[in-house]
């Protein structure tokens with residue numbers, strides 16, 4: 117069964133690259149920026165001055181395993 | 186199509202984040218509180234004045250934790266759906282549900298498990314503010330190398346597939362991945378900034394809670410997104426259904 121499912125000729129057509137790419141670039145950047153704000157802003161580097169973002173998401177940052185403190 | 190997947194990925198990410206927040210609130214926060222109590226005890230003993238609170242503890246443990254985990258998880262869900270959109274039918278010709286489940290497993294291993302073996306999650310009071318730059322750098326280097334190695338291992342498995350079949354190709358690529366990661370982790374510098382008097386129980390419980398959060402997020406992504414993606418893609422691909430029925 118698994119061998120059948122793995123054969124490339126199974127007829128699963130990929131989504132065309134031209135359709136994936138714009139979303140991947142645009143969406144990917146926004147998602148990475150969001151993760152940056154949760155994980156690293158006002159830690160190793162800062163886009164904003166102060167410590168508010170850092171302190172606000174502080175518990176999440178530690179519990180998600182990002183380096184902190 | 187990609188847009189539909191992306192939206193679903195983010196929705197599933199939010200749901201995963203809500204579940205993970207509930208878990209973090211019950212199992213993670215007590216450990217954070219223990220760690221902060223230790224931190225305060227140490228700084229008092231050192232004669233330092235209490236630090237002014239910029240954000241109240243209740244806010245940090247409530248809406249702050251909520252925001253952190255849900256936003257992280259929604260963004261991760263979005264990225265997950267984008268990688269899925271690329272991989273589906275291209276790297277994997279499995280059903281959408283199987284592809285999503287395997288992708289989540291691989292993501293958990295490469296993004297959470299492998300980096301945390303070398304640079305584990307730490308509660309407050311562990312880690313010196315002076316080394317945050319180096320620690321962040323090393324953590325992200327480990328993360329990027331781990332992701333790159335995973336992509337290379339998948340590529341290797343694909344190449345070995347024709348000659349050795351799915352099972353052996355996967356085992357060989359998996360072994361190559363493990364050996365490579367072991368070498369990388371052996372050569373990267375170690376970081377140990379756990380204060381000597383810090384409770385090992387708190388440290389262990391904190392790390393288990395943190396792992397639990399990630400397990401919840403990735404399990405939800407893999408299973409729930411797979412189910413939704415299957416629906417999205419089913420409308421588009423009648424041939425797939427025939428294949429699945431075989």
Ligand SMILES: [Zn+2]
Nearest residue numbers: 174184185309
């Ligand atoms: Zn911290």
